[in-house]
Amino acid sequence: MGSMREIKHRITATQKTSQITKAMHMVSASKLKKAERSIRAFRPLTEHLSDVISRVISSDIDLTHPMLEARDTKKTVYIIISSDRGLAGPYNAMIFKAFEAYVKKQHKAKSEFVVAALGYKAFSFAKRKGYPLMLDHSIQVRDDVQFLDFQELSDRFIKAYLSGEVDQIIVFYNKFINTMNQKVEYQILVPIEHNPTIETKPKAGLNIMYHYEPSASTVLINLMPMYVVNMLYGMILEAKASEHAARMTAMKSATDNAKDLVRTLQLHYNRARQDAITIELTDIIGGANAVN
Amino acid sequence: MHLIVTTPQGVLYNETVDYVVVSSKNNGDFALLKNHAPLISAIDVGYLKLVKENQQLFTVIINGTLEHQDNVITVIAQEAHVGLNKDSAMDHLNQVRQSRLDENRRRNIDFLKAEKELKKNIREARPSRRS
Numbered sequence: 226m227g228s229m230r231e232i233k234h235r236i237t238a239t240q241k242t243s244q245i246t247k248a249m250h251m252v253s254a255s256k257l258k259k260a261e262r263s264i265r266a267f268r269p270l271t272e273h274l275s276d277v278i279s280r281v282i283s284s285d286i287d288l289t290h291p292m293l294e295a296r297d298t299k300k301t302v303y304i305i306i307s308s309d310r311g312l313a314g315p316y317n318a319m320i321f322k323a324f325e326a327y328v329k330k331q332h333k334a335k336s337e338f339v340v341a342a343l344g345y346k347a348f349s350f351a352k353r354k355g356y357p358l359m360l361d362h363s364i365q366v367r368d369d370v371q372f373l374d375f376q377e378l379s380d381r382f383i384k385a386y387l388s389g390e391v392d393q394i395i396v397f398y399n400k401f402i403n404t405m406n407q408k409v410e411y412q413i414l415v416p417i418e419h420n421p422t423i424e425t426k427p428k429a430g431l432n433i434m435y436h437y438e439p440s441a442s443t444v445l446i447n448l449m450p451m452y453v454v455n456m457l458y459g460m461i462l463e464a465k466a467s468e469h470a471a472r473m474t475a476m477k478s479a480t481d482n483a484k485d486l487v488r489t490l491q492l493h494y495n496r497a498r499q500d501a502i503t504i505e506l507t508d509i510i511g512g513a514n515a516v517n
Numbered sequence: 518m519h520l521i522v523t524t525p526q527g528v529l530y531n532e533t534v535d536y537v538v539v540s541s542k543n544n545g546d547f548a549l550l551k552n553h554a555p556l557i558s559a560i561d562v563g564y565l566k567l568v569k570e571n572q573q574l575f576t577v578i579i580n581g582t583l584e585h586q587d588n589v590i591t592v593i594a595q596e597a598h599v600g601l602n603k604d605s606a607m608d609h610l611n612q613v614r615q616s617r618l619d620e621n622r623r624r625n626i627d628f629l630k631a632e633k634e635l636k637k638n639i640r641e642a643r644p645s646r647r648s
Contacts, residue, residue, distance in 0.1 A: 266525070270525060273582075273584075273591065274582060280557065363625060371525075371596075372580070372596060373617055374621060435555045435556060436556045439545075443543070444559045447559035448559050448582060451595070454595070458525065
């Protein structure tokens with residue numbers, strides 16, 4: 226163990242670190258609440274949109290859209306939703322690990338897929354690993370994320386899918402379960418053939434005869450990309466809530482660890498202080514004996 | 518008839534109106550009056566003209582759906598903005614979008630700049646440590 230001064234210095238440094246981590250914990254807690262509110266507010270909008278699409282599709286059995294039909298998968302787009310910054314525990318590492326394992330299992334060559342990174346961490350991960358990237362710059366996932374922020378990316382992959390350049394779009398993200406639990410999930414964004422929220426057959430309560438302006442097929446053509454982007458936005462909101470929850474948990478344990486460390490260091494400091502006093506006393510007694 | 522315009526940020530407009538004119542790039546113009554038949558439409562970029570007691574309001578919409586049923590019009594939009602005339606509403610929305618894009622670009626540059634600076638500092642610190 227070092228000198229008293231060294232220990233005192235370490236105690237002060239650790240206390241300062243714990244103050245920062247505590248502040249970060251509190252900031253993340255308040256951001257998490259906000260993110261949860263956004264998820265709750267957005268859910269009815271997605272439900273309404275899937276309801277509208279269900280109505281359009283069920284109006285005509287022959288009505289279909291490329292995004293509703295699966296085709297042979299030659300090329301896949303992987304959208305990885307990560308955070309922009311670190312200090313969020315295993316939040317990013319978990320997604321990257323799951324993604325790497327999945328890609329290794331599914332693909333033999335890098336030419337079979339392309340990565341669309343959402344968040345600076347995902348972008349630098351894909352770049353580091355040498356994966357083919359959809360955009361040459363990162364897309365920021367801000368706390369108050371808006372459609373406009375990732376429009377450049379969504380336009381690009383929707384265009385690629387509709388032109389037949391890619392045949393499948395899969396999203397990797399952290400699903401928010403609760404504050405303590407976030408689960409890495411992958412979801413096929415397009416084609417939407419197995420999406421349980423869209424009903425392709427008419428169901429009870431949907432038998433109102435609707436007019437479509439200008440026609441059901443045109444409405445569907447316009448609605449499908451909108452729906453896909455909405456689904457992605459929902460996942461980004463979930464990922465954002467997971468990020469704040471992960472950061473909150475990480476900062477909480479960092480604060481606890483710092484407190485434990487301060488306690489241990491305080492003990493060492495007291496011991497060192499006592500040792501110094503004992504040495505001083507021994508010196509004084511020794512000196513006094515020598516005088517006598 | 519009742520009109521509700523909702524965006525992910527919350528409910529933008531929730532009022533009773535006399536009639537609504539829907540104008541969009543992809544579908545052209547049409548009006549919805551009281552007791553209109555149930556209708557569904559999609560708007561890519563366009564606006565809604567809301568008329569109430571000879572007063573007009575315009576809501577600019579970017580990527581939205583419109584559903585009319587039982588004299589209730591529900592509009593779900595990715596982005597929307599209300600203004601006194603369509604040009605001012607559109608201008609304002611474009612301004613907000615542009616400043617957001619600029620801010621995103623600036624943040625991206627800041628990140629890259631910080632990363633480059635950090636790498637440079639690490640490179641410079643290494644030889645000094647050896648010496």
